[in-house]
Amino acid sequence: MDLTVLYQVSYGMYVAGAQKDGRPVGCVINTVCQITSENPILSICLNRDNYTYKAIRETGRFSLSILSQETNPNAIAMFGFSSSREKDKFARFDYFVKDGLPYLREKACGYLTCQVLSVTEMETHAVIFARLVDTACGEKLPPMTYSYYYNVIKGKASKNAPTYQAPAPQARQPEAAGTSKWVCDVCGHVYEGERVPDDYKCPICGMDRSHFKEQ
Numbered sequence: 001m002d003l004t005v006l007y008q009v010s011y012g013m014y015v016a017g018a019q020k021d022g023r024p025v026g027c028v029i030n031t032v033c034q035i036t037s038e039n040p041i042l043s044i045c046l047n048r049d050n051y052t053y054k055a056i057r058e059t060g061r062f063s064l065s066i067l068s069q070e071t072n073p074n075a076i077a078m079f080g081f082s083s084s085r086e087k088d089k090f091a092r093f094d095y096f097v098k099d100g101l102p103y104l105r106e107k108a109c110g111y112l113t114c115q116v117l118s119v120t121e122m123e124t125h126a127v128i129f130a131r132l133v134d135t136a137c138g139e140k141l142p143p144m145t146y147s148y149y150y151n152v153i154k155g156k157a158s159k160n161a162p163t164y165q166a167p168a169p170q171a172r173q174p175e176a177a178g179t180s181k182w183v184c185d186v187c188g189h190v191y192e193g194e195r196v197p198d199d200y201k202c203p204i205c206g207m208d209r210s211h212f213k214e215q
Contacts, residue, residue, distance in 0.1 A: 061100075
């Protein structure tokens with residue numbers, strides 16, 4: 001079965017936010033779906049190990065910041081490839097808090113506030129059904145789809161994402177003399193060259209050369 005066909009299914013890019021232990025937490029998700037039109041109900045999907053998921057289960061509320069095509073890739077990397085257990089992700093970017101929930105202001109094109117109705121847990125992920133209780137407009141920018149993130153920004157899904165697919169094994173190709181592959185330990189971007197330049201920044205997540213490990 002060719003699972004790469006699933007890349008053609010439409011998704012958007014969002015930051016789900018919540019509060020835990022008195023501070024804002026959040027993560028990137030790409031599985032938000034509107035279920036009903038009247039008194040709208042939405043569904044989202046998160047990995048059961050996510051710190052943000054635990055916060056949502058505890059509080060019964062969450063925010064959604066709808067990312068645009070101009071959202072800083074560094075924000076996507078921070079919220080998608082690191083854990084709120086160890087980092088205060090929101091502190092590194094422009095955000096605001098409304099009714100106790102955090103919202104990322106980083107070129108977002110809309111905001112949704114949701115109240116949890118029910119949760120269905122499966123092996124690795126959980127689907128949360130929630131009532132939409134408030135909305136706010138952001139910047140007038142086109143929303144970022146997962147296809148745009150994958151094909152234009154050349155981003156990858158984190159291992160906790162429901163859309164994650166392990167890279168297919170590839171035959172090792174002969175390399176030119178003096179050429180090595182250096183892999184970003186945050187997002188998986190590959191730099192090819194004899195060494196990573198001192199001032200190099202990952203084009204996907206913005207991390208410096210210290211995060212690149214020779215493959």
